[in-house]
Amino acid sequence: MSTLTKQPLADAPAETVPKNDDRPRLFLAGVGSVGGTLLRQLQALPDAQTAPRVIGACTERRAAWYDAPRPPAEVDEAFPGGVPTDWPRLLEHLEKAAAHADAPLVFVDATDSVEVARYHARLLEAGCSVVTPSKHALTQEQAYFDRLQRAAGNHDGQDSSSGTATYHYETTAGAGLPVLSTLRDLLRTGDRIERVRGAASGTLSFLFSRLREGDPFSAAVEDAIARGYAEPDVRTDLSGEDVARKFLILGRTMGLTLERDDLDVESLVPEALRDVSLDTFLDELPRFDDEWAERTRAARENDATLQYVGRLAGGHIRVAVEEVPADAPFGLLSGTDNLFEFQTARYDGAPLSVRGPGAGPQVTAAGVLADVLAAVRDA
Amino acid sequence: MSTLTKQPLADAPAETVPKNDDRPRLFLAGVGSVGGTLLRQLQALPDAQTAPRVIGACTERRAAWYDAPRPPAEVDEAFPGGVPTDWPRLLEHLEKAAAHADAPLVFVDATDSVEVARYHARLLEAGCSVVTPSKHALTQEQAYFDRLQRAAGNHDGQDSSSGTATYHYETTAGAGLPVLSTLRDLLRTGDRIERVRGAASGTLSFLFSRLREGDPFSAAVEDAIARGYAEPDVRTDLSGEDVARKFLILGRTMGLTLERDDLDVESLVPEALRDVSLDTFLDELPRFDDEWAERTRAARENDATLQYVGRLAGGHIRVAVEEVPADAPFGLLSGTDNLFEFQTARYDGAPLSVRGPGAGPQVTAAGVLADVLAAVRDA
Incomplete structure (x- = not known):
């Protein structure tokens, strides 16, 4: 059930993620052909026990935040009980969830939105790993690329300030191919x-x-x-x-x-x-x-x-x-x-x-999934 | 300088690795065309500051164990001051070094020796990561392969008992190619x-x-x-x-x-x-x-x-x-x-x-080096 509007923001992360659950958490932006396929592939993972659970998802129009992280199969892509997508509010939720250090948090951007791409740096800086098949963030001005690299600790061998968030974009060239x-x-x-x-x-x-x-x-x-x-x-x-x-x-x-x-x-x-x-x-x-x-x-x-x-x-x-x-x-x-x-x-x-x-929902989603697993491993 | 015969074994790891040095350590078995090329590639790494340092090396005949881990360039492949290779003794040294938890330890087997391949499981079980371009260990009887997987925590999703040692053999098929x-x-x-x-x-x-x-x-x-x-x-x-x-x-x-x-x-x-x-x-x-x-x-x-x-x-x-x-x-x-x-x-x-x-010392050594860096990252 979405609690995005029902619950005081300050309490959200503590209440939505039980302290004893250290399984990785995933937020999925975009449940089109790649995002939807990703949910099904996540659900079918060989090692379902340690698979990430979904903390929320959204489309351009509607969003849902889950009280308790859900198995991917239980994400209803029509978001019954969801609310209109409100990015400032979602970002606050995500930043607070990232501060909950027990379990890694991965944000998957499977949208084709420049607006969402512009949030990647902020999410990384908050300690939330980002995985995306979208080329938007990486092809903005060079300064934004540099900021992403710095925030993900990939730049000049420096460590990230948060130490855990990583950025994964393997599928932006060749989809699932190892390019x-x-x-x-x-x-x-x-x-x-x-x-x-x-x-x-x-x-x-x-x-x-x-x-x-x-x-x-x-x-x-x-x-x-x-x-x-x-x-x-x-x-x-x-x-x-x-x-x-x-x-x-x-x-x-x-x-x-x-x-x-x-x-x-x-x-x-x-x-x-x-x-x-x-x-x-x-x-x-x-x-x-x-x-x-x-x-x-x-x-x-x-x-x-x-x-x-x-x-x-x-x-x-x-x-x-x-x-x-x-x-x-x-x-x-x-x-x-x-x-x-x-x-x-x-x-x-x-x-x-x-x-x-080098394209297609199955192979692209599989590449995104490999990135999600790498983000979880690196966290 | 080799201290393999001069120093009481019980004290070796504590004395050979200063407590304040948490850089990854590497032992290289085999300094033929792949092993020798690996040393030169290690020395030329873009990020030399965090590159592994060499704790010892050996050929079939001679071995050296270094008081203080050395930069790869300072490994003399002729082992002046080295001693005859004595595997039981080397393994004891390595097991003790692996117990020194500050810095990851990686054993690189660049030999063509079945005997050395038979030590991989023991090293993994002691918490020492193993990287090899040799096919011997992996093509012994299935039970030995299973033991390697278990020791490296790759089997059935179970965690390794030591929790850190990993096994890397990417170069055994296609050398540096991502196979x-x-x-x-x-x-x-x-x-x-x-x-x-x-x-x-x-x-x-x-x-x-x-x-x-x-x-x-x-x-x-x-x-x-x-x-x-x-x-x-x-x-x-x-x-x-x-x-x-x-x-x-x-x-x-x-x-x-x-x-x-x-x-x-x-x-x-x-x-x-x-x-x-x-x-x-x-x-x-x-x-x-x-x-x-x-x-x-x-x-x-x-x-x-x-x-x-x-x-x-x-x-x-x-x-x-x-x-x-x-x-x-x-x-x-x-x-x-x-x-x-x-x-x-x-x-x-x-x-x-x-x-x-899919062969040749340069591309094989580069693949081994990528494995060494992965072993260090996973540790």
Whole structure:
């Protein structure tokens, strides 16, 4: 039962969490496809005894805070008895719960909200660990990224002031694939990153595999939409913004100081079609098919094929269509697979590479769950 | 300076580690190519302040125990002032050092010794974490594997009795590639492993890429030897034993109960040449070139190519030459790359895969170092 409005705030944490329960607690913001799947995966954990219990959850509109932390299966995503979401109030509750030191507290941000992303630093500073598949917090201005790192004790080897809160965002690049964790292990052991290359958008991998097979560009785009691979407005995928943000996160995680505007990003949305309606965009897109067919043919003459590739090297990030050898992993990418390649001082010949589906609720939620378990372990 | 013979054992830990030094301590068994590289990588760690210090080291013949733990750079691999290696005595020293609770103690086994592998359980039981790239301990009888898991608190979710010692063997499959860590994250989050496939031997990947290009089998073997890819007796690679052990470790890590004899393993060493000298083996090998050429040609007729593949599914492991599609990742493997593919309940379409060099002192030592840092973090 939600007590968010019934109970004096000052008493909330002490009453809502019995002192003798030291199981980790979780607050879930966002119960859409990833958040909802996470609840089901949490419930099905092999070691259910030590699994985190849910202290509250919310959507953009409604919130619930539980008197006693609940097993994930008992979270009703419709929030009967819930109240309208009131972030200042939720944050106060969370800060007080974080001060209850017996059990670790993990805040999962499975929303697509910049507002919620802006609360991450405050939560970390209060001693609440944060796990998120959202790229918003990490792609705000560099100063906010630095504040997150400092609050999580990841910066310059300094300890966090609270000592326990950690920040986990492994799923922001490649979803459940071991991309950021691999980068982190390379850095931690003193390897030097020479280059990271990535086909980091399943939608664009699919698109270019269709172009390779001779489909017109507009037909490939329509097909991606029909199969449910694309964002509601497919221009979000085509703009390259999603790939750019993934590389911005990789770069900042490597310690680079970078703003979004420092990246070179090639948008696949023709200049003339950026501000029109989605319907107009789709109607007009076939006008550009010849251009793409020509570009594809030119690549083929070089035994190459087109791929949308992010590339981080020498402190700079470029996200653009590249001609890649037709028989190399980037040229052979099929389905909606992602591919990330790390070339380093130690992996100086053949790169270390990771490939597989880099999106979808099941694999994303599983990656978030791995992060939740890591946050609990680190606490 | 070694004090292994000069100092009464009972006082050793208290005197050798000043009480006010809580930096992690490391004992290194084996200072060959991996162990020696590890010392240099430890010394070059970005965060040298918190890096482990060396409490002792040994080879098969000589050992040194340091009065005061040393920076890795000050370990002289020739052990001037060292003493003959005496394991019962070293183990007593290590057990006493582990009881000194201020600073975590990590034992790194970079030897190729079954004897040393047999000490891992005792060390873990004494509260000393163990890190190893050696497959010996994990491929002894199942009961020894179970004892290691229990001692490290990994078994059935039970806590370790000592509470701190952990066991890390990420580099036993794929060296520095994120193979076992990926498997572990899949299991930990409740995914169900349907199938693991792997080209787990760089030497055999190289061999089959040469066969694909038309080289005779014997010439490909000679070339692998000339390039330094092969074990001193190349039959160690060709027998499939190394790949079999990697899959035995993957299977046991998944919770399967398996003895080595439960695996189906195809050896590439002709029956008649198993017990002859290495020279005779190499002289006689060309007799089998036609057979391999024929097998390669037959595969090509199916648009396939040959690859040596480990396959774990339905609780069973098979390690053998397979016909794989010529345009699939296993068919296109080049150089000495390894490739591991995980097909799971969540990765049920395209698999999650990891590829790259799976051997070599630099990448193996880096993987061992990542394990050392994880052991320190978990302590």
